[in-house]
Amino acid sequence: MKTLAICLSILALLLSLPLAQAQTxxxxxxxxxxSYSEPKLQQFANAYRAIVELSREYAPKLxxxxxxxxxxxxxxxxxxxxxxxxxxxxxxxxxxxxxxxSLKSDPALVEKVNKMLQxxxx
Numbered sequence: 001m002k003t004l005a006i007c008l009s010i011l012a013l014l015l016s017l018p019l020a021q022a023q024t025x026x027x028x029x030x031x032x033x034x035s036y037s038e039p040k041l042q043q044f045a046n047a048y049r050a051i052v053e054l055s056r057e058y059a060p061k062l063x064x065x066x067x068x069x070x071x072x073x074x075x076x077x078x079x080x081x082x083x084x085x086x087x088x089x090x091x092x093x094x095x096x097x098x099x100x101x102s103l104k105s106d107p108a109l110v111e112k113v114n115k116m117l118q119x120x121x122x
Contacts, residue, residue, distance in 0.1 A: 034102050036109070043090040044099045045116040050085035054078060 036044075058078035065071035086096045103110050 034098070036099060036102070040091075040095075041099070041109075041113055042116055044096060045113055045120065047086045047089035047091055047096055048113075049117065049120070050089065051082050054081050054085060 055078075058074060058081075061074050062071055062078075065074055083093055086093055091099075103113065
């Protein structure tokens with residue numbers, strides 16, 4: 001059961017994975033270059049931060065789930081809240097995923113978003 005809960009928590013964290021993966025996966029050849037405005041990147045950074053917080057909140061709940069049904073319900077709730085966090089930041093899920101995908105092949109974009117995240121933490 002714990003293995004299943006861990007797997008489900010990993011699924012819940014998938015929305016927050018792209019930025020972390022982009023930081024370590026910069027060797028891939030660049031796909032098409034896309035330019036994002038500063039406000040759009042700030043919206044992404046805000047959504048990313050909210051998703052990280054939700055991931056931290058829900059990971060222990062998923063690990064403590066008594067059975068698969070409970071774990072799936074918790075996972076659905078977490079994913080719903082993550083999508084709402086993206087919308088609250090002013091993005092669609094597709095826009096969030098597009099920017100996250102661009103991070104995989106654009107180290108300069110990763111650096112720009114990381115600076116926004118660090119600046120906002122102060």
